Structure formats: C-alpha cells, structure tokens
Amino acid sequence: MTAVIPTDNPVDFTGPYRLSINGELREATTTFDVPNPATGAVIAQAPDGGADELNAAVAAAKAAVASWSGLSWEQRSAYLTRYADALDSHRDELATLLTTEQGKPRHTMAASEVDAAIFWVREVAQRTVPVEVIEDDDDHRVEVHHVPLGVVGAITPWNFPVLLGLWKVAPALITGNTMVLKPSPYTPLCSLRFGEIAARVLPPGVLNVVSGGNEIGQLLCEHPDVAKISFTGSTATGKKVMASGAGNLKRITLELGGNDAAIVLADADWKSLIPKLFDAAFGNSGQWCIAIKRLYVHSSIHSQFVDEFVKYCATKTVGDGMDPQTDLGPIQNTMQYEKLRSMFADIEANGYRVPLGGQIDVDRPGNFVPITIVDNPPEDSRIVREEPFGPVLPILSFDTEDEVVARANDTEFGLGGSVWGGREQAARIAGRLETGTVWVNEIHIHGIDVPFGGHKCSGLGVENGAEGLTGFTNTKTLMFHK
Secondary structure (H helix, E strand, C coil), X not given: CCCCCCCCCCCCCCCCCCEEECCEEECCCCEEEEECCCCCCEEEEEECCCHHHHHHHHHHXXXXXXXXXXXXXHHHHHHHHHHHHHHHCCHHHHHHHHHHHHCCCHHHHHHHHXXXXXXXXXXXXXXXXXXXXXXXXXXXXXXXXXXXXCEEEEECCCCCHHHHHHHHHHHHHHCCCEEEEECCCCCCHHHHHHHHHHHHHCCCCCEEECCCCHHHHHHHHHCCCCCEEEEECCHHHHHHHHHHHHHHCCEEEEECCCCEEEEECCCCCHHHHHHHHHHHHHHHHHCCCCCEEEEEEECCCHHHHHHHHHHHHCCCCECCCCCCCCCECCCCCHHHHHHHHHHHHHHHHCCCEEEECCCCXXXXXXXXXXXXXXXXXXXXXXXXXXXXXXXXXXXXXXXXXXXXXXXXXCCCCCCXXXXXXXXXXXXXXXXXXXXXXXXXXXXXXXXXXXXXXXXXHHEECEECHHHHHHCCEEEEEEEEEC
C-alpha cells in the first residue's frame, strides 16, 4: 500500500459535499440544509445518509480491517503522517469552513482548533503500545499484547467538530482499527472534507464518513459488525449510546457533559486571573464540556471580584466569527439557542441579580446570546444545577473549604474542575474534587500523553494518553511453556 496526495481535482470547500465510503465519494438520495449560525443563511447541502449508506460504510471498514491491521506500526504511522500533511495543506480552508458552520471566531478559536487537531494526528502517529513482558524465567514467559478491535464507530459533537473528530480518528487508526465517522448533523461539513481528504491518502475503507440524522447514529451503535463506539456529546445521549451498544457488548468510550466548578481562594491573585477565567468560562461562547460552569469565589473577595469581572466581560464583543473584532461567536444551533432562552427566562422569573447581560435580543439575526453574569443564585437554581452550554455564568460566594468542596461535588457530573490560590490549600482541595481532571492555578491544559475522561455521569473510559490508546484495543495474554 502506498499513499499519494493527488494534485488534480483539488478539494473544493464550497461544495458539493459527499459521503466517503470505501475510498469513494458518494451522493446520498436526499440532503439537508446546513445554516450559518451567525446569519441563519443556508451555506451548503449535506448528504443525508441512511441505512444503506451506513451499512455500506461498515462493510467497507470491516473488509479493510485485515489489511490495515496487518501493517506494521511504522507503516500505519507513515499513513497517518501523510494524512496530517494533507489536512495541513487545507488548514486555511478548514478554519474558514469551521467558522462558517460552527460559528466560533476564525482568527482565534477556529484556526487554533484546526492547528491543534492536525498536531494531534501527527503526534499520535508517533505513539505505540508496546508488548509488556510480565514474566520471563527458565520455564515460562508471559506477554501482554494489545490487538485491534476491528471497526470503530465514532460519533462527534457540534462544538469542536474538527478537534474532537480527529481525537478519535488518529488513535483508532494507529492501533490498527478502521472507522466509520458520523458527525453531528449540525456541523457535518468539516468531517465530510476529512473523508474526502482521507480518500486521497489512506487505503480504501480505512476511514469512512457518513453524515445524516440521529437515526443513523443509533444504527451505528446497534450494528453487529461495529466493535466499539467512541462518542462525545450530552449525558442524555450517552446513556442511549450505551444502551444501543449492549446488543453485542460493544466497547464504549463516552465523553459527556460537565458542570465544572472553579474555586478562587481568599489568597488568590484574583485580579490577574480574570482574563484566564473569562476565557475558561466563555471560550467558544461557553459551548464546551469543560468550560467553567460554576465559579466559586471566597466571600472576602466575592463582591470586588464580581465588579471587576463584569467590567472585563463588558469589553468583549459577541458577533459573527468571520469578523476579526469578534471575541465570542453565536450559539451553534437553534435547539441550544432555545434552551438558553428558557434558562434566561428562569433567571428573570426568579429575580436573580444579573449585573451583566440577561436579555437575549430575539430580533437580531443569528443565534446570538449576550455574555451574562448571575450573582449568587441559590445552589438549587437551574443555572447552578444544569449545564447551560452558553455564555452565562453564576458567580457564587463561599466561606470554608469543606463547604465549597461539598457544593462543588454536589452534582451528577464529574468532568473537570480548577482551584486557584495558595498551592498547599489548592492542592488539598483538588484532591477532594470528584472529577476526572483538576487543574491547579492553570486550566484547560491537555496533552497527547495525558488521559482525559470523566467521573460519574460525565463519561466512561478516557481519551488520550496510553490508556486512551489501549481503549481502542483488546488485551491479549500470551503464555509460553519453555
């Protein structure tokens, strides 16, 4: 097998968009509209794949397993590196397309997401899962191998469709699996281009991309020839994915919702933290699972903190992501926009103090929601208990360490959290938080070799790191009598 990046028939990022099945680009019988969330205007027609297309993609992936898994790690690494190169040659087009279909600012978040995703593919291509020898004496040898699962189904979300898509593609392929990728119907376009680019670089059937509605996601989860589902999305949908995959005991990785707490201690240099905390709460307009959703600030500094945080937030611009002056883009889809309208109505109905924002201009074209701060709402309020997934943040006062730990942990979620202040107390609190990741005096640092996953209803299994790689394999023990 050799990989060549063709120079003829260049990828046209304006369309048309097609499914990628067995190295071929295919039309679907029907299509669906993909709107720009900043304007509401339809920017493309995406293929609406159905059962026939999904079954064909799984069959192609299954047929490719033997030859792909039969390659050496070095050969698969070379293919993935070429794929990263091919993606990199379309970096600018991907960033523009990402902003157009997702809404995030092109000059900051979209460009950095594309760059990070390509970097991830390139770096994961250099990783291996070595054979572990756990016994070797004169009479006996025991080896632990990690072998491919087969066909992996990947279902990706609409908030980070490029990064979170390639987070799944790279480790699945380097470990010898093939894949069927099903993107969110809200953001299918970049993923469809992933498939088109892969068809030029990877062997047929190794990476197949089928866009469509939620029904083909369920078919993918139920398909008897799919060995694993890797899903990123809401907790409610993750539970359905797990139930659908039970028929053939599929391996499941779920990266789900969060209600992450950030805790600012009394001795923190809080003024210097405001830009970091703003970005961590409101980046991507608050549409990420590890965004700060609850900000606990010690009572001795709470009032001053809220005043200064509001002043900083008021300098930021919410607008079209293609405008270089925009800091936060629109909410990606009308479903989420309406959920936020409901949340804002609840805040208003309960009379919570809102020092900034709080009113959505429904007459403004696009799914725009203002940066909103809610000061000290009750712990049992919707804005504290639920995951808003938008640019609205409660800032809550606390007095004692035990109190804030109990309040931070009082949630069904357990994805991430952060603690800011003197190292000794911050580290002690970090150890008590019931989450998969806790950052101390930093936030949202990820790494190829750093496992990422949630506790409680925030997920099952991990992505990234050695554990993330082996999550795409079966453990196989070989024992030899000498």
